[in-house]
Amino acid sequence: MKLTAAVRGRHYQFRDLKEVMAKANEEKSGDRLAGLSAEDAAERVAAKMVLAELRLSDIRESSLLPAETDEVSRIIESDLDEEMYARIKNWTVAELREQLLQMEGGGGSNSLIRVGQGLTSEMIAACAKLMSNLDLIQAASRMEVVTTCNYSMGQRGVIAGRAQPNHPADHLHGIRASLYEALAYGIGDAVIGINPVIDTADSVYNILSMTKDVMTRWEVPTQNCVLAHITTQLRAIRMGAPADMVFQSLAGTELGNKAFGITAALLDEADEVIRQEGTSTGPNRWYFETGQGSELSSEAHHGIDQLTLEARCYGLARHYKPFMVNTVVGFIGPEYLYDSKQVIRAGLEDHFMGKLHGLPMGVDVCYTNHMKVDQNDMDNLAVLLAAAGVNFLIGVPMADDCMLNYQSTSYHDIATLRETLGLRPAPAFERWLEGMELMKNGRLTARAGDPKIFV
Template sequence: MTIRRTTLGGHTHEFASLSDLLAKATPARSGDVLAGVAAESQAQRVAAQLALADVPLATFLTEQVVGYDEDDVTRLIVDTHDPLAFAPVAGLTVGEFRDWLLARAAERDEAAISSLARGLTPEMVAAVSKLMRTADLVAVARRTRVVTGLRSTLGLPGRLASRLQPNHPTDDPLGVTASILDGLLHGSGDAVIGINPATDSPAQTIALLELVDAVIGRYEIPTQSCVLAHVTTTLRALEAGAPVDLVFASVAGTQAGNRGFGITLDQLAEARAGALELRRGTVGRQVTYFETGQGSALSADAHRGVDGRAVDQQTLECRAYAVARHFDPLLVNTVVGFIGPEYLYDGKQVVRAGLEDHFCGKLLGLPMGVDVCYTNHTDVDGDDTDALLLLLGAAGCGFVIAVPGSDDVMLHYQSLSFTDVLTARSVLDLRPAPEFEAWLARMDLLDDAGRVRDLAPESAPARALLAAARP
């Protein structure tokens, strides 16, 4: 294990391991304080960033933060690394890689950045993000292109899609349908109509899948559905012949973290294979959807690596992206403020984490979105989420999550509203996914300028959709 040293202001700082260096270089967040790995001062953080900048990228191929023999996520990362994709940056240090990315972003060389994905490991990407300012994260992510599709095409330039999240405390069909209608009339739902079920009952999961599938089918809406049940429940739904578009799972950056979610890599492979067999796509074949979030491994006491050393939450978050990448997802999103102030304390930390997650996910080749959200006991408010939404829109974020009135009445947290998505599209001159935009036009939901109409409930398009959506 290599001890790294750097001198700053006449004081020599020592870092006992690569994971210690990564943790100390991380911008401040409460989760790392909770784990006991955070920098003790801003001076120590800067010293760690200076030392990290001099670490060769190739070091991350031989020095692991979580042991190869004890962790299947590490084995996945190492065994699937693509040396040919890595070749353009193989001789660079972390600091030089930062400069390389910023230069390619300034040159608008999307191909050069995006082609690296399979050659980068999560730890490399986490490391370079720790040296980035907010504008750097935005500039590079904006020039990193990841395009996916099932029944709508996501990730194209100039587009911002949204997940319509019609959750209900009791999974009541009328309540779910009302939220779907509200979202569609506001131009939301092109990424997915995705429901967090109130229970993990296979029968209830199948009922919700059939409800959304009926709405999509009746009006030929070019989008996909997902009931975010546990993957074992989705496997049972597949066995029962349910209309499964997307297989969902929450994933973590360690084998122990995934065990805490009750999942294995083999289960994810089995469920993905089952969904592919249904051939429900029209423009693509991506059939998986993953959610992540900084602090998930720590919250499950699954955040330890080599010699039992704690690993910082942002590096572990990036390792979760390796799991997602392996299963060729249509969608991945971080629920950035959902876990609570123990992990991201305030608006500053949430904004930073959201931009980091988006940047890192896209560099690793993921179709990255963000649930711009917070729990009510966190020091975050609507101004913080507005700022993050607009920064993500500028950074080329693939999709965000939207709920009626910003208030998820089932999960009891604050997310974006349907009108927030419209505001971001208007301010940043962004549009929905192309197939969904064409559908909005066919349904007379767009005005002559291509903007979503402000419709009264009794208008003809609203009444038509209501008739179609009624369970």
């Protein structure tokens, strides 16, 4: 495995694959904080040159985190489609990039997603490091990932919205009022998903019951979820809470997941519980969230760069065949993604990598108030992701989450993206909107946006 390159007369020698992967990454403040990033653009180009010429088999044979010591690595290895891998293992990373940009999407034998099943997460990350933003958009736009919980989403030409009607005190009337506004704007087809302030089984039970009551009363074709810790959700479900799916944040290493209070065994247990005791028809009953930098936060990165670790999150997620996955791209803060350029790049990387894993990928287009980002930057990223075929975005009132204290996209932002780019809600949800006289011929009516219609 050649680990040397020359740029402008300077010779670069890299220690191992881990260093090549880290230094080939686009500039990220998290990699610099961890001491992993390239010194300058020339070293970054040298690392990309080395990475481009490596074969996929080189990456598999030079494990960044051995399966003997990490259960995420074991899951990624065990889920690999060996037949597909055997067909492509001699491709270089540069050839993989070229193939992905030339292939068509869909379900044929040469589809991008079919190839993705023969790639480890590290191979997918390596490819992303060689791609421009436009490459990431073009390749992702060809990948259609349709999943079904109670209802289906992910169809080509569809962009769904998660209604996130959080409340700073988990007040049920406040959550319901915000939810009505979301529905009035045509948002909520992905999920009605609430982040609770109070992580108790009783609180989760009450929120799930209230959202299910709204869904039943108004015959809303969607699914519900409360984003508490998985152990809290399991207690609520065993109490009889009407949960359509379960949620958990993921890290890309076993040690990182332990910091989240989870193991593969716990995820397996939750998978069994939601299948036996959940209220959805399935088959997809999981919601996962990720975000570049979480492993560094818990000192669980093992010297691996944040983009590669993010890809490993998706390798873990695909094991459970989720209904929805999203990166909370700018939520962790400037320590990991410093400014709008880095946030936009990470959002496009994450979406592409998730889709190539075969995941129903969404993005929380978001930032915290101490980052060098503003709402116009988020508008730009949202448009780019919509062009890339993102499955869903997050909708919060006025793009300002008063409970989590960060900025995201609003209900009307998602509605505007649909109207501007000719995109639609999930099919069953659109039919419901038409029945409620909130939408006609793919456009919101004059009645839309008024939550009083539900009162």
